[in-house]
Amino acid sequence: MEKRLTALRVATVKTKGAYHDGGGLYLQVTTGAGGTPRKSWFFRFTPPAVHKERLMGLGSLEKFP
Structure with a gap:
């Protein structure tokens, strides 16, 4: 099972990169x-196709x- 992003993780992440949330959805930090x-x-x-x-x-x- 994939580990999903939590609201706390989304709010506090500051390191540049792409963070997978499952199902093809990513949070990108720049x-x-x-x-x-x-x-x-x-x-x-x-x-x-x-x-x-x-x-x-x-x-x-x-x-x-």
Whole structure:
């Protein structure tokens, strides 16, 4: 069973990277202006007709908590 992200983990993570939440959903942490962490969601999937991995940005953490 996959370990899901908790609300506490999402709120406190500051290290740059992509954090898997299960089912292809990821939290992406990057560095913004002044070195502050910026967080956004993206979805990783493979369309059956294309057979090539795709990434779809879903929006910022502030927009979709």
